Structure formats: structure tokens, C-alpha cells
Amino acid sequence: MCQILDKIIMTEISKIEAQQLVVEPFHVDFTGRLTYGILGNHLLNVAGVHAARRGFGMGLLHSRHYAWVLSRLTIEMEEMPREGIPFTVQTWVEDVYRLFTNRNFSVLGADGHAYGYARSIWAMIDIDNRKPVDLTALYGDDIARYFTQQPCPIPKPSHIKPLEAAATPAATFPVRYGDIDINEHVNSIRYIEHILDLFPLERYARQRVKRFEIAYVAEARYGDELVCYVDASEDPVFTVEVRSRSAQPGAEEATACRAKIFFE
Amino acid sequence: MCQILDKIIMTEISKIEAQQLVVEPFHVDFTGRLTYGILGNHLLNVAGVHAARRGFGMGLLHSRHYAWVLSRLTIEMEEMPREGIPFTVQTWVEDVYRLFTNRNFSVLGADGHAYGYARSIWAMIDIDNRKPVDLTALYGDDIARYFTQQPCPIPKPSHIKPLEAAATPAATFPVRYGDIDINEHVNSIRYIEHILDLFPLERYARQRVKRFEIAYVAEARYGDELVCYVDASEDPVFTVEVRSRSAQPGAEEATACRAKIFFE
DSSP, X not given: OHHHHHHHHOOXXXXXXXXXXXXXXXXXXXXXXXXXXXXXXXXXXXXXXXXXXTTOOHHHHHHTTEEEEEEEEEEEESOOOBTXXXXXXXXXXXXXXXXXXXXXXXXXXXXXXXXXXXEEEEEEEETTTOOBOOHHHHTTHHHHTXXXXXXXXXXXXXXXXXXXXXXXXXXXXXXXXXGBOTTSXXXXXXXXXXXXXXXXXXXXXXXXXEEXXXXXXXXXXTTOEXXXXXXXXXXXXXXXXXXXXXXXXXXXXXXXXXXXXXXX | OHHHHHHHHOOHHHHOEEEEEEOOGGGBOTTSBXXXXXXXXHXXXXXXXXHHHTTOOHHHHHHXXXXXXXXXXXXXXXXXXXXXXXXEEEEEEEEEOSSOEEEEEEEEETTSOEEEEXXXXXXXXXXXXXXXXXXXXXXXXXHHTTBOOOOOOSOOOOOOOOOOOOSSOSEEEEOXXXXXXXXXXXXXXXHHHHHHTTSXXXXXXXXXXXXXXXXXXXXXXXXXXXXXXXXXXXXXXXXXXXXXXXXXXXXXXXXXXEEEEEEO
């Protein structure tokens, strides 16, 4: 009875979490615009708040030995807001399948116009055995009641093709203290930052990143090296593969993530 | 007349800028506590808001061809707040001398207890000739009316001795896209992150950084390499010197910054 009542009084508003932000001085790159890394951080943060306030957040899950794992993140921006500009990040759940859920985002200016949108795909794992959890069995209607068909007018993530082993990596980053999150893995945002650091400043001076797609494949840990390969054959669209290589002698490289960067 | 009235109605409150924050999931290190880099970012951001709201912010200055330059930053924390914890950063001006001004900070919990404090020293330069500006001549009473003797019970910055040229740098970082700020220099916060990345994860697992001091000496630019030297002779206190080396053949190293890190 109480649940039915809840459903009746639930408005579209309550399905969407919104956070008002401002572009801080240290959140911009040398062009004076918000960076993809910081924006990614804002998106994931608002996602966490949305989930926590609706009863499926990380804190509650952790006590039940489940955790959300970010599988894909796609951000496409018509324009990146400049330093000092106030903006709002909105997030909502588009739908839930057995093994993953789609969460979308909009990045809006003070006048309501869209700077851009983002799409993300999440799975849930059992922390003890690292295996995926059946979301429909676990949540069913609990998440479904938050579905909303708020528009997210950017293409779904494309297939990012695995790269052939290239002769020379574009760069190698040893995993350091600042890369590691509370789960002792390289944090999702750091990959975005490392990948954007593969491109020379000159490119950012004459082009901007219109769209950034990343697919997370396997966790890298402290002690690993991140070996980055770049396919520039479709310039100004670049495919990047980051492989982690453990410090053990003879260790093979394992794909940590793949990304596709659309300059224009 | 209006100025006199302003002075009379000015309370201690209006001399202090405060910002309420929360420790976000991606703002913590693997121990689950706020990082020094992110905290430094918060401090500088609130400093900017304090200055802008009182008529001596970067935006206004830039139009007059002046800019604030951070010369020293010292942060000392009894404890770093954990993920999810709300906290407040306060900042105020302690005093102004001819060539520099002291700005202090407190980091307070929701119950008002202090997580820690920070001290910073700023100079102002003329953007055209990069020379320091006489602050007392430029501002005089305009800044002085905001002085407040709010307590900041941490020691003033110590002398950080220049390091002898060490045989081997602890690490070398090429300056990349993400390091560069809107002035096309390596941003102040990135030095803090690079310096903390010099220490192995094992140290952070058994010790914490109680105090972090940094003195900025000269700007590094894109194309430079940051060569980091560490003096570990006073372990658990470390002195770090970051020198920038331009890509030109035969280029000498120039000190970019020096830091002192107090583990406990």
C-alpha cells in the first residue's frame, strides 16, 4: 500500500539528481575550459549521490558485499564551460538489464541550455568472488521506479576495437600513489587524465575534444606499469589502449581499458 | 563617508570567507582520506573567492595587468577527513607587507573542531614585466580592513634548504597537457601531486603526511621535464627539490619548487 502510494506521488523530478557546480580555477586546462577529467569526476560523484539517496548507493552495498563497477563512460560536449561559469550536472537511470544498468547525464548552463551529455554503463559485482550480480533479481522494481526517459541526445558508445600490439607504446606510466583508489585499483578518472596526456599541447591549442569514450576492461594495481598504445590512423579520431604490465619478470600485458577520443 | 560607514559595520565574519565542502569519492586516496592535492585545490579556490568578493580577485587584477602569484603553501593536518565527511574551509588575510601578503586557512569539521590549518604567502606581479608590485602602495587600507587575527596555530613555513645536485633523480616527469594551467605554466597543485607520487604506497600504508610545505621558485612550462630530487636523510621528514629542464640540448636545470614533507 505504502509502495503504491510512493509510486503515485513520485514525480519525474525525484528520478533525477542534480548538482549545481561552478568551474573552479584549478579545474580548467590551459585553454581556460573545464577538463574532461574533472567533469568525469563530477559525473561519477553525482551518480553516487543519486544512488545513495535512492537506496542503492555504494555505502549500503558495501555492507552487503556488493559494489557498482563502472564499465563504460561516454561524454560528448558541444562546448566545455569556462572558468567561473556555474553549471548543473543531472543524472538519471535509463534502464536496468540483468547484468548492467544505463545511467545518463546532462551538463546544463544556468539558462538551461545543454553544454553536453554523457552515458555510462555499470555492472554490480559480489566483492567476495568478483562475479557479476543479477540486477533484476536483486533490485527489480526498486530501481525500475526511478527509470526516466529524459532525453540524452548523444550516440551510444561505439565499439572500440582492440589494437594490434604496436611496435612502440606512446607512453608508459608507472602506477603511483595518486593513481590508487580506496579499492587499491587505478581510479577510473586517472585513466582519462593519462589518456588525454598522450596528446601534445599543440593539438589542444587548435582542436578540442568533442567526445570521449572509455571502456574499462580490467583493474590495474600499484606496482603495475600502464603501457599506452595509440592508433592515429583515423586522425582526428584516436583509439587508445592502456595495458597494465605487472613488475614481475616476463609478465604479460593485460588490457586495462580502451578509449576513443574525437577531436574536432 | 560611505567608506567610513563600511568600516564601522564590518564584522569579523565578513573578513573570513567560508566554503562548505564534502569529501567526494574520487577525492580520497587508497586509505579513504582526502588527498593533499585536492585539499590544496580547495584552499586556493576559497582564497580566490575571498579575494574576488572583496575587490582584489584575479579577474579584476587581470584587467589591470596584475596577478597574484602563490609563493608558499604550508598545510598541517591533525587528521584528514574521510570520504563522505562534510567540512568547511575558512580563509582570511593575516597581514600585508610591501611585497607579499599572508593568507591563512582552517579546515573545520561539522562540529567546529579543526582538522588542520594552512598558511600561504602571495606576491603580486605586473603581468607585462613579471616584476613584483608594491602591495602597500597599490592597496593600502583596502586589504588592511580585512585583516583578522583569527588563530592559525601551526608553525610558519620553515627554511627549505636547496639540495646539492644528487647523483640520481628519484623520478622525472615530462610536463604534459594536464599539468598546464591557463597561464601556460605547470599548475601549483600538480607539483604537490607529483611530489607525493615520489613516495611508495607502503609508506602511506603505515604513515600519514602530517605537514606539507612547498615553496614555489620559478615557473616550468610545457616541453620541460620535471626532475625530482629527494633528501631522505631526516626520514620521516623529506626534502624534495623539483627542477625543470627544458628540452633544448645542453639546457641547465632550474629549481621550480622545493618541498618538505613530514610523515608520522
